[in-house]
Amino acid sequence: MKKLLTFSIVLGVVCGTLAFAQEEAKSGVTINAEAYAALVPLQIVHNPDRDDPYVGAGLGGWADGNVPLVRLDVKGNFEDKIGFRAHLDFLRGDAGVFEKFTVGDFLGLWWQPLPQLKFDVGRFNEDILRGKVGDDDWHNFTVGMKGKDAIFTRFKGDAGVLVSIKPLEGLFIGVHVPDFSPLVGDTPNYTSGAPDLNGDTVPVTNAGDDKYRALRVYERTQVAVGYELSGIGLVRAQFVGANGDGTDFIAASQTPPVFNNAPRIEAAFAYTGMENLVIDFGLKFWIPIGDTVTDAWSETDHEYTMTGAKGTFWKGMQIALGAGYTMGAIGINARIDVGFLENYKYDNAGLEVNIDYPFWLNFHLWPSYDLGFATIGLDFGLGVNGDGKAKVKTGAGTTETEAKGGIDVGFGLWIQKAIGNGSIRGGVAYKVATENPENVKQNGILSIPILFGYAF
Numbered sequence: 001m002k003k004l005l006t007f008s009i010v011l012g013v014v015c016g017t018l019a020f021a022q023e024e025a026k027s028g029v030t031i032n033a034e035a036y037a038a039l040v041p042l043q044i045v046h047n048p049d050r051d052d053p054y055v056g057a058g059l060g061g062w063a064d065g066n067v068p069l070v071r072l073d074v075k076g077n078f079e080d081k082i083g084f085r086a087h088l089d090f091l092r093g094d095a096g097v098f099e100k101f102t103v104g105d106f107l108g109l110w111w112q113p114l115p116q117l118k119f120d121v122g123r124f125n126e127d128i129l130r131g132k133v134g135d136d137d138w139h140n141f142t143v144g145m146k147g148k149d150a151i152f153t154r155f156k157g158d159a160g161v162l163v164s165i166k167p168l169e170g171l172f173i174g175v176h177v178p179d180f181s182p183l184v185g186d187t188p189n190y191t192s193g194a195p196d197l198n199g200d201t202v203p204v205t206n207a208g209d210d211k212y213r214a215l216r217v218y219e220r221t222q223v224a225v226g227y228e229l230s231g232i233g234l235v236r237a238q239f240v241g242a243n244g245d246g247t248d249f250i251a252a253s254q255t256p257p258v259f260n261n262a263p264r265i266e267a268a269f270a271y272t273g274m275e276n277l278v279i280d281f282g283l284k285f286w287i288p289i290g291d292t293v294t295d296a297w298s299e300t301d302h303e304y305t306m307t308g309a310k311g312t313f314w315k316g317m318q319i320a321l322g323a324g325y326t327m328g329a330i331g332i333n334a335r336i337d338v339g340f341l342e343n344y345k346y347d348n349a350g351l352e353v354n355i356d357y358p359f360w361l362n363f364h365l366w367p368s369y370d371l372g373f374a375t376i377g378l379d380f381g382l383g384v385n386g387d388g389k390a391k392v393k394t395g396a397g398t399t400e401t402e403a404k405g406g407i408d409v410g411f412g413l414w415i416q417k418a419i420g421n422g423s424i425r426g427g428v429a430y431k432v433a434t435e436n437p438e439n440v441k442q443n444g445i446l447s448i449p450i451l452f453g454y455a456f
Contacts, residue, residue, distance in 0.1 A: 027078045034455035036061055037068035038140075044446040048433050067092040071104055082111045085124070108157070120162040126155035128164075128172060129226040129236045132270045132280040133322025133335060136366045136379060141429035141447040142410025143381030145364050146337045151282035151320045152236055152268040155222065170228035174238075177221050181212030216243055233271040240264050244289035257344060259313040263287045276326040286315035311346030311353065329370040331377075337362045350395055358388040358405050374417045379429070383408035407434055408442065422454030 038060045045054040061067050070090045077083040087104025108122020120126065131151025139145035148154070155162050160178040167173070224238030242261035268282035290312040318339040325332050342357035361384040368377035385405035392399045414427030426449065433444030 026080060028076075030075045030077075032073040032075075032455065033071065034073070035068070035070045035453070037452045039450045039452070040141075040447055041450070042448045046433060046444045046446075048435065048441045048444075061091075067100075073106075080112065082109070084109045116166045118164040120157065120160075120164070122157065122159065124155075124157050124160070124162065126162055126164070126174070126176075129174070129224055129234075129238070129268075130154040131268065131282060131320070131322065132234075132272075132278050133324050133333065135335070136333065136364065137425075137451060138366065138377075138379040138412045138414055138427070138429060138449075139364060139381050139410075141445075141449050142379060142412050142431050143364070143383045143408045144362070145335065145381060146320065146362055150318070150337050151280050151322060152266055153222075153238070153240055155224070170230065172224075172226040174224045175221065176224070177218060179220060180217060219243055232273045233269060235269050237267045238265070240266060257311070257313065257346075259289065259315070259344075262289050262313070262315050264315070277324070279323045280321070282320045284318040284320075286317070288312050288314040311344060311348070313344045314342065316341035316343065316357075329372075331368040331370075332365075333367070334365045335363070352393040353391070355390045356388060358386040358403065360385050374415050376415045377413075379410075379412040379414070381408075381410045406442070408432075409434065420454070421456055422452070424453075425449075425451040 040056075040058045040060075043056045043058065045056065047053075059068060061069055068091065072088040072090075074086045074088065075083065076085075085106040085108065087106045089102050089104040091100050091102070103123065105125050106123055108120060108124045110118060110120045110124075112118040127148075129152055131148035133151065134148040135145040155174055155176045155178075157176065157178045159180050160176060161180070162174060162176045165173040165175075219241050220243060221241045222238060224236060226234060226236035228234050240263060242263045244262050245260050264284050264286040266282065266284050268280065270278060270280040272278055316339060318337065320335070320337045322335040323333070338359065338361045340359035342359075344353065344355040344357075346353035361382075363382040364380065366377060366379045368375055384407050387405050388403040390401045390403075408431065410429065410431040412427060412429035414425050414429075416423050416425035429447045429449060431443070431445040434442045
């Protein structure tokens with residue numbers, strides 16, 4: 001979710017007095033509120049194979065295109081030593097009913113026993129090492145764009161724990177386990193836990209879901225290091241763990257395998273040595289996975305079962321480069337992301353498979369100019385998918401197939417007016433109708449979006 005300029009309603013007299021009556025002014029509760037909506041009063045979708053375009057209109061969210069959102073951001077703080085944070089989101093539910101209430105990006109506690117040491121527990125985001133050049137909202141109506149995580153992935157816990165260490169000036173170390181199991185009293189796979197001194201059942205982890213066994217939980221660990229070079233920039237590197245898993249290649253129908261959650265290594269450098277300029281470069285290298293364990297536990301062998309002869313999958317590499325520069329009223333931002341070398345190999349029981357997945361490229365350029373009373377901007381997006389190849393060799397012979405790629409192009413023009421602590425942005429966006437070498441036609445989409453955002 002995009003952040004707006006916000007100010008806090010500090011309830012130091014009311015809530016602060018109730019909760020921390022004897023504490024200093026920095027102890028208390030603050031509440032921020034923000035709202036986002038995207039109105040598209042007119043959208044025209046044209047397919048080159050059809051004479052009649054589809055004309056529609058819609059209302060959704062600003063950043064993700066889902067639903068309008070009103071959020072309360074509640075923070076509690078006791079002398080900067082311990083506290084909590086919760087996002088309470090109000091948004092439209094299913095079938096257009098405005099009745100959904102859910103938790104946003106935060107629902108957890110933090111504890112900072114030392115200036116150099118901090119613990120976060122629960123649902124949270126920590127962006128201290130995250131990519132510095134993000135996306136622009138207008139791309140939601142032109143060509144899809146990668147976010148800041150494509151440069152360097154943030155710490156994002158759902159039911160997790162993050163240990164943040166700052167042992168030296170400029171040095172940050174983070175150890176993050178993103179997803180623990182909830183505790184329950186009784187589980188379907190075990191007898192009741194040993195009673196405690198009060199005769200109650202001792203909580204144990206949820207044995208009904210084997211992905212929460214300790215082996216799988218800690219396999220997802222993320223370890224990152226960042227160092228700030230004074231006057232130059234930020235260097236960072238990390239290992240992002242994962243529970244590698246996947247499907248097999250089905251020779252009869254030549255169905256390619258599907259792999260998920262391969263672990264990876266990331267490195268990035270953000271140059272900030274020049275005023276009003278940031279350049280951030282990131283590299284991701286996925287670790288090949290093959291015969292991986294599943295989330296199914298064998299009670300006979302007392303270990304996780306193996307997936308069998310799945311072959312070896314390598315998600316390849318991904319590079320990202322973002323830059324932002326401001327010179328007076330002129331702002332220029334650009335991003336390019338490329339993924340390549342993704343490959344799958346299988347050789348078992350007389351069947352050989354080699355799949356080279358297509359490379360992809362995503363480029364965006366969005367300059368802006370401050371007119372004083374408002375800001376105007378352009379948005380250009382380009383998406384390219386290369387050709388993919390598959391080779392299957394059996395006793396009956398060899399089959400080779402090739403999938404042709406294609407190109408997506410989009411552009412837009414907008415004007416944005418700041419109003420208090422919010423803004424309204426309106427304009428036009430167009431995704432060009434394209435056709436790839438295999439005559440697969442993509443829709444042309446003309447949109448007139450109006451984005452609303454306010455925070456207080």
